Amino acid sequence: MSQTDYSFFGAVEQSFNKAAQFTKWDKGLLEQISACNAVLRLRFPLKREDGTIEVIEAYRVQHSHHKTPCKGGIRFSTEVNQDEVMALAALMTYKCAIVDVPFGGGKGGIKINPKDYTPYELEKITRRYTSELVKKNFIGPAIDVPAPDYGTGEREMSWIVDTYAAMNPDNIDAAGCVTGKPVSQGGVNGRRGATGLGVFYGLREVCNMPEEMGKRGMTTGVEGKRIVIQGLGNVGYHTAKYFQAAGSKLIALAEYEGAIMNEDGLDVDAVVSHRKSTGSILNFPGAKNLAKSGDALELECDILIPAALENVINGENAPRVNAKIVGEAANGPLTPEADEILLSKGILVVPDMYLNAGGVTVSYFEWLKNLSHVRYGRMEKRFQENLHGKILEEMENLTGKKVNDDDRKFIKHGPDEVDLVNSGLEETMINATRQIMEEWKGNPMIPDMRTAAYVVAINKVASTYTQLGIFP
Numbered sequence: 001m002s003q004t005d006y007s008f009f010g011a012v013e014q015s016f017n018k019a020a021q022f023t024k025w026d027k028g029l030l031e032q033i034s035a036c037n038a039v040l041r042l043r044f045p046l047k048r049e050d051g052t053i054e055v056i057e058a059y060r061v062q063h064s065h066h067k068t069p070c071k072g073g074i075r076f077s078t079e080v081n082q083d084e085v086m087a088l089a090a091l092m093t094y095k096c097a098i099v100d101v102p103f104g105g106g107k108g109g110i111k112i113n114p115k116d117y118t119p120y121e122l123e124k125i126t127r128r129y130t131s132e133l134v135k136k137n138f139i140g141p142a143i144d145v146p147a148p149d150y151g152t153g154e155r156e157m158s159w160i161v162d163t164y165a166a167m168n169p170d171n172i173d174a175a176g177c178v179t180g181k182p183v184s185q186g187g188v189n190g191r192r193g194a195t196g197l198g199v200f201y202g203l204r205e206v207c208n209m210p211e212e213m214g215k216r217g218m219t220t221g222v223e224g225k226r227i228v229i230q231g232l233g234n235v236g237y238h239t240a241k242y243f244q245a246a247g248s249k250l251i252a253l254a255e256y257e258g259a260i261m262n263e264d265g266l267d268v269d270a271v272v273s274h275r276k277s278t279g280s281i282l283n284f285p286g287a288k289n290l291a292k293s294g295d296a297l298e299l300e301c302d303i304l305i306p307a308a309l310e311n312v313i314n315g316e317n318a319p320r321v322n323a324k325i326v327g328e329a330a331n332g333p334l335t336p337e338a339d340e341i342l343l344s345k346g347i348l349v350v351p352d353m354y355l356n357a358g359g360v361t362v363s364y365f366e367w368l369k370n371l372s373h374v375r376y377g378r379m380e381k382r383f384q385e386n387l388h389g390k391i392l393e394e395m396e397n398l399t400g401k402k403v404n405d406d407d408r409k410f411i412k413h414g415p416d417e418v419d420l421v422n423s424g425l426e427e428t429m430i431n432a433t434r435q436i437m438e439e440w441k442g443n444p445m446i447p448d449m450r451t452a453a454y455v456v457a458i459n460k461v462a463s464t465y466t467q468l469g470i471f472p
């Protein structure tokens with residue numbers, strides 16, 4: 001199949017169908033689960049700063065309403081099209097189900113390169129898009145809750161919440177209409193790095209499984225593992241930070257202008273500041289340049305982490321992938337053809353729709369914070385600190401020994417918002433990894449971890465439909 005014929009939604013459906021045969025559900029119910037419930041296709045004008053008028057193409061897709069609100073990011077990219085947004089919305093449904101986040105899947109996209117527009121123009125586009133969503137009833141804390149994705153971040157989310165709140169002045173929960181907001185605008189501490197931290201927790205859990213590691217001739221643990229990451233955006237950057245902090249070696253980092261490599265390990269912050277000052281990742285002191293960004297995907301390593309866009313490992317380059325584990329931090333980085341090839345090479349593919357679920361998991365925590373109108377930790381932090389201090393004091397009195405200052409600080413510390421958020425995320429990712437692995441081990445016919453993840457997701461979505469009494 002040529003790359004232009006590639007249907008991302010078709011690929012998601014293919015993976016879904018592959019997994020559906022391992023479930024007991026009625027054909028009609030399975031069809032309902034995989035279908036996209038609602039597609040909003042928008043065209044609206046933008047008057048640019050130079051006075052010219054441009055027509056902007058945008059989408060919002062609600063893949064599933066088995067639970068509401070729908071949830072999923074909004075991307076700004078010239079590659080945006082209906083097929084892509086539908087696929088990404090579908091992945092959100094399965095992702096939310098696996099990590100027990102009570103949302104249906106959604107996704108939005110605006111077909112622009114944000115670098116081609118001034119901040120003023122981007123604000124106009126984002127606000128207009130939001131008011132179109134309001135008009136069509138495609139946004140709201142109980143309806144559909146966007147979030148950041150490729151090409152968007154906290155700034156865009158703050159424009160969205162401001163527009164929505166202005167148009168819904170009597171909605172006391174208006175802050176919950178979007179997540180990934182700046183903390184000053186109702187965001188939650190820990191959301192920015194959440195997807196990367198979730199990727200780290202998920203892969204760390206896999207690396208702690210002696211059986212999986214043993215099969216690939218690897219030792220357990222992430223320390224010393226040789227990692228390659230493609231994409232240094234929000235997801236790739238934070239993933240790199242957490243692996244580096246855990247003692248793994250970042251042997252190569254790739255961005256669209258090329259890739260750099262150093263067997264002794266790269267310092268991600270130094271690479272990012274080098275890229276900021278020179279405009280390129282290339283020529284980083286002490287590192288070797290790789291001509292093409294894609295070359296990094298073929299390096300020999302323990303864990304390869306594509307953290308940029310879909311379809312980067314396909315039938316053409318998959319035979320040359322030389323990693324023991326591929327961790328899909330991006331959405332859809334492997335085509336189904338690549339999946340088959342990596343499987344035949346014995347490479348473990350840790351699938352996107354659960355591995356990158358950290359973002360939506362913490363979005364869920366942010367949404368809960370918005371609905372409860374109180375920050376995490378406010379009620380218990382001081383109580384816990386006093387309690388821990390008292391226990392410590394009693395122990396010291398009873399034993400006659402003193403705890404050192406560092407340990408004292410750690411033991412006494414009551415949880416801040418970020419501690420609770422990260423702990424909830426860690427729990428979520430560990431549980432999800434184990435559930436998927438159990439499903440996989442429980443049925444030897446299931447060929448790979450992605451299929452096992454889909455089976456878990458399908459079972460959860462299907463049982464919600466049956467609880468609703470819609471299907472037998």
Ligand code: GLU
Nearest residue numbers: 072073147149359360363
């Ligand atoms: N865009 C992110 C994703 O693909 C986050 C979605 C969200 O937080 O709703 O999972």
